[in-house]
Amino acid sequence: MKRILLLSLVLTGILMFSCNREPDYSPRIIHYDRDVCAQCLMGIADSLWAVQTINSHGDVLWFDDIGCLHEYMKTPNWKTFKDDGKVKIWVGNTEKGGWIDAEKAYYNFGRHTPMGYGYSAVSTPNDTTFTFDEVMKRIDEGKTMREKFLEKHKMMGKGMK
Numbered sequence: 001m002k003r004i005l006l007l008s009l010v011l012t013g014i015l016m017f018s019c020n021r022e023p024d025y026s027p028r029i030i031h032y033d034r035d036v037c038a039q040c041l042m043g044i045a046d047s048l049w050a051v052q053t054i055n056s057h058g059d060v061l062w063f064d065d066i067g068c069l070h071e072y073m074k075t076p077n078w079k080t081f082k083d084d085g086k087v088k089i090w091v092g093n094t095e096k097g098g099w100i101d102a103e104k105a106y107y108n109f110g111r112h113t114p115m116g117y118g119y120s121a122v123s124t125p126n127d128t129t130f131t132f133d134e135v136m137k138r139i140d141e142g143k144t145m146r147e148k149f150l151e152k153h154k155m156m157g158k159g160m161k
Contacts, residue, residue: 023056025088027099030062038077039068040115048092049114051102056085066091066107067117067146070139094120103132110145116153118145 030052035044038061044050051063061081063069069089072078081087089102094111105121106129113120119135130138138144 023054023058023086025054025086027090028052028054028060035062037062037064037068037115039063039072040065042114045114046092048094048097049120050092052090052099053081054088054090055081055083056087057083065113065115065117066102066119066121066135067113067115067139067144069102070117070136073136091121093123095122095124105132106130107132107135109138109143112145116144116146116148116150 030044030047030050032044036042037044042064044062044064046064049065051066051069053061053063053069059081061072063072090099091102091105092098093100093105094108100121100123102121105123106125107119107121108129109118111118111120117139119130119139122129
């Protein structure tokens with residue numbers, strides 16, 4: 001009887017501990033053979049431009065360009081993914097490699113990026129960098145290299161914006 005009581009207490013403790021565990025928001029490794037952008041469905045080809053978002057359930061969404069994240073954040077799918085909980089966003093550091101917290105990163109404008117938005121993340125600010133919130137607002141305002149990108153790739157007028 002004592003063994004059953006002790007075993008049930010141990011199992012209850014394990015269950016309680018595992019349910020209260022903090023989610024792992026650390027950056028994940030890109031699997032180039034299967035990770036695709038949640039917005040444009042292109043394969044993730046370069047970690048320097050990639051963005052990954054991790055929700056409180058540990059689910060990960062990948063984006064090949066910060067602009068694709070911006071567009072996805074306007075969809076009902078983002079609200080479902082976020083599930084009214086915390087979401088951690090990591091962006092590729094185009095200066096040093098590795099990952100930077102997207103909301104703490106600074107962004108240069110004017111470089112070629114996978115989907116033509118033109119914003120690249122760096123870890124230190126300078127006179128021409130923008131914050132995450134500023135980049136999101138600038139993309140809303142159409143301050144991107146997207147039109148030139150689409151024109152170059154002959155995508156204008158084919159449902160792309």
